[in-house]
Amino acid sequence: MLEAVSARDIAVSGMRVQRVRMTVSANNIANINTTRTASGGAFRRQLAVLKGSQIRPNMEAEKFGVRVKRVESDPSPLRTVFQPGHPDADADGYVAYPNIDLATEMVDLVSAQRAYEANIAVLASDRRMNQKALEIIQA
Amino acid sequence: MGAFAGVDAVTVLRQGLRVAQMNHRVIANNVANVETPNYNSVSLDFQKTLRAAIEGRDRVSLRKTQDRHLDGARELPEFEHLAILSKNDYNKVDLDTEMAKLSENTGKYMLYSSLVVKHFQQVKNLLNNIR
Numbered sequence: 001m002l003e004a005v006s007a008r009d010i011a012v013s014g015m016r017v018q019r020v021r022m023t024v025s026a027n028n029i030a031n032i033n034t035t036r037t038a039s040g041g042a043f044r045r046q047l048a049v050l051k052g053s054q055i056r057p058n059m060e061a062e063k064f065g066v067r068v069k070r071v072e073s074d075p076s077p078l079r080t081v082f083q084p085g086h087p088d089a090d091a092d093g094y095v096a097y098p099n100i101d102l103a104t105e106m107v108d109l110v111s112a113q114r115a116y117e118a119n120i121a122v123l124a125s126d127r128r129m130n131q132k133a134l135e136i137i138q139a
Numbered sequence: 140m141g142a143f144a145g146v147d148a149v150t151v152l153r154q155g156l157r158v159a160q161m162n163h164r165v166i167a168n169n170v171a172n173v174e175t176p177n178y179n180s181v182s183l184d185f186q187k188t189l190r191a192a193i194e195g196r197d198r199v200s201l202r203k204t205q206d207r208h209l210d211g212a213r214e215l216p217e218f219e220h221l222a223i224l225s226k227n228d229y230n231k232v233d234l235d236t237e238m239a240k241l242s243e244n245t246g247k248y249m250l251y252s253s254l255v256v257k258h259f260q261q262v263k264n265l266l267n268n269i270r
Contacts, residue, residue, distance in 0.1 A: 008242065012235055012239045016219045020218055020219060023221050023222055067219065068219060068221075070218065071218060123242060131246075134250060134253050137253045138253055138256075138257075
């Protein structure tokens with residue numbers, strides 16, 4: 001129901017989701033050369049899958065805004081480098097490195113930041129509208 | 140009759156102002172502790188506290204009214220905890236939520252104080268017109 005949800009709640013959900021995107025990107029960057037993980041194999045790039053709904057009449061409050069549906073691994077191939085002496089080298093002497101590209105991660109970071117700032121603008125706009133409404137009383 | 144039967148507007152507004160001030164302190168404390176390890180954010184249930192204050196039910200103290208949990212409808216979905224956990228120090232303060240709560244609470248405070256001013260202006264008008 002549109003009355004139970006405010007633009008403020010929707011903007012906050014957006015801000016939280018952008019922080020998660022940033023966390024995932026930061027983790028990717030930190031692990032850019034991680035050749036070994038607990039589950040075996042090299043670290044794989046991760047990305048956050050977001051989920052939202054088109055607004056419909058009589059929609060439940062939880063469906064407004066955006067949420068992280070899941071964090072999944074990028075299935076694209078890992079980078080293989082020929083390093084026979086490396087402890088994680090396979091039988092042919094190739095080491096698998098993460099499929100993480102700094103340029104892509106930086107773009108994701110900036111995109112998350114811009115989206116975060118846009119959500120803050122929504123919050124500020126909501127606040128200004130409420131303040132304007134208060135001026136009716138003061139007139 | 141409605142929930143506020145027998146209670147006048149000034150009482151509701153005054154208690155609303157008190158609860159808003161209390162809530163402001165709670166939120167400010169959370170924000171101040173955004174980097175403190177092991178700190179759990181605290182939140183105030185505004186409606187419950189306001190009702191308790193209006194009904195004069197026990198002294199409304201910070202200790203008795205704090206909830207450690209936001210209400211169920213606003214429960215964080217599972218992946219959104221990532222943004223808080225990434226701090227690595229067991230601190231549970233979500234700055235975005237605190238800022239939004241702060242903005243809402245400030246709005247409430249301004250609303251209540253404007254209504255109080257309006258109320259007394261009306262009383263003054265009434266007194267002037269009686270003469």
